[in-house]
Amino acid sequence: xxxxxxxxxxxxxxxxxxxxxFTDGATDGACPQEFEVFKGTLxxxxxxxxxxxxxxxxxxxxxxxxxxxxCKSKITYVDGEKxxxxxxxxxxxELAQHSDFVEVCYLLLNGELPNRKQxxxxxxxxxxxxMVHEQLTFLFRGFRRDAHPMAMMVGVVGAMSAFYHDALxxxxxxxxxxxxxxxxAKIPTIGAMAYKFSIGQPFxxxxxxxxxxxxxxxxxxxxxxxxxxxxxxxxxxxDLIFILHADHEQNAxxxxxxxxxxxxxxxxxxxxxxxxxxxxxxxxxxxxxxxNMLSEIGTVKxxxxxxxxxxxxxxxxxxxxFGHRVYKYHDPRARVLRKTCHEVLDDLGVKNEPLLxxxxxxxxxxxxxEYFVRRRLYPNVDFYSGIILRAIGIPPHLFTVIFAVxxxxxxxxxxxxxxxxxxxxxxxxxxxxxxxxxxxxxxxDQRGKHDGGTRQ
Numbered sequence: 001x002x003x004x005x006x007x008x009x010x011x012x013x014x015x016x017x018x019x020x021x022f023t024d025g026a027t028d029g030a031c032p033q034e035f036e037v038f039k040g041t042l043x044x045x046x047x048x049x050x051x052x053x054x055x056x057x058x059x060x061x062x063x064x065x066x067x068x069x070x071c072k073s074k075i076t077y078v079d080g081e082k083x084x085x086x087x088x089x090x091x092x093x094e095l096a097q098h099s100d101f102v103e104v105c106y107l108l109l110n111g112e113l114p115n116r117k118q119x120x121x122x123x124x125x126x127x128x129x130x131m132v133h134e135q136l137t138f139l140f141r142g143f144r145r146d147a148h149p150m151a152m153m154v155g156v157v158g159a160m161s162a163f164y165h166d167a168l169x170x171x172x173x174x175x176x177x178x179x180x181x182x183x184x185a186k187i188p189t190i191g192a193m194a195y196k197f198s199i200g201q202p203f204x205x206x207x208x209x210x211x212x213x214x215x216x217x218x219x220x221x222x223x224x225x226x227x228x229x230x231x232x233x234x235x236x237x238x239d240l241i242f243i244l245h246a247d248h249e250q251n252a253x254x255x256x257x258x259x260x261x262x263x264x265x266x267x268x269x270x271x272x273x274x275x276x277x278x279x280x281x282x283x284x285x286x287x288x289x290x291x292n293m294l295s296e297i298g299t300v301k302x303x304x305x306x307x308x309x310x311x312x313x314x315x316x317x318x319x320x321x322f323g324h325r326v327y328k329y330h331d332p333r334a335r336v337l338r339k340t341c342h343e344v345l346d347d348l349g350v351k352n353e354p355l356l357x358x359x360x361x362x363x364x365x366x367x368x369x370e371y372f373v374r375r376r377l378y379p380n381v382d383f384y385s386g387i388i389l390r391a392i393g394i395p396p397h398l399f400t401v402i403f404a405v406x407x408x409x410x411x412x413x414x415x416x417x418x419x420x421x422x423x424x425x426x427x428x429x430x431x432x433x434x435x436x437x438x439x440x441x442x443x444x445d446q447r448g449k450h451d452g453g454t455r456q
Contacts, residue, residue: 042077059430075413076247083329096336101242102212108413129185130206133163140197149194149401150279156190158272168266170419179267180412187408191401192219213239233347234392237340241385244333245403247410253277257411258418259427274411275404284400287386290321291396294355303361321383333381341384344391359387
């Protein structure tokens, strides 16, 4: 089995930049307290508030952790203002142009791109782990046929620890390596099985002569009664989608994986937790929401009506797939996927399909309309990936499964990095308590008619 290169051990602390003072203005004569400020390779400096409570008696209050660095990491860097996404320092557009998904997996896990020998060995080891334990396939029989595929993914991935318990010692680098290979290789197989089970077709086993994206398409769409040939244009497009979604810094699902992992939980439980977080419509369901929006619009003739609604600040309607919470400029992933989207549509000859015609007209408007350009509401990666997946034939309720397949390597890399970080601690966020103060217990027979059942 190929070895995952041993990463450079992180320093116990980031590089010290300077310090800042904190004074409690409500207390006369309070002495200012010094807090160290650390500087990363890129991005804003961070204030080390680890001793804030000990020094001042205060916690910070930051809902959603929008201004809090929960960890230090060498894996992925995002600059939303400038539209930059780097994997281990490499721009996403260069990786998309020159690399393939399995090579990107190696990069995220090891920190460096492989040489030819390393890549060949890594490709082989991923391929040799794509089959799942045969007993695991019986788990699907316990689900309803109409169960959401993400529900199956959460359950089956979490159950992997019951089938692969021979390598669950997270303190053992070799065990972590084996678990990493198993997760990256088997998640596509499990995702395809979830789809096949939902439509009543037999499972299709992985094939060792196909690459990662080709193999997934084959497991999704092949049937035993006839030969299925993978379209290379579609396989390339799916490979790009996998690359572009492989990691995205400390988003909700990645933070969930790290938080679960901080307790010492096994890797399969941690990745299942990440899948559960990704399932949320505010996170992994955006490209599915794009297709739902296109269905709601229904026809190109109704586009002006919905554009007007999108511009009306009093109307709750929003155009899905435009703009981005992080990227305030162009989404760098969208720039890559836009060209591929048109290549897929040209190859399949489906530009006259109603939803895709609506999508292309919306794209034209968003790129030309002053309202969208001035507000930087450009089509994002979810817009184009939703269109591509729809054109390939993947149903919308499976879009988040595709996202999970791509993101697993990022979760695994982040989990490995956390385990190897000597400064990591079990996650234990604080809170601003706003409930009742201490109050005495009232026996049941002494409570009035309206004393119980209230909520603050």
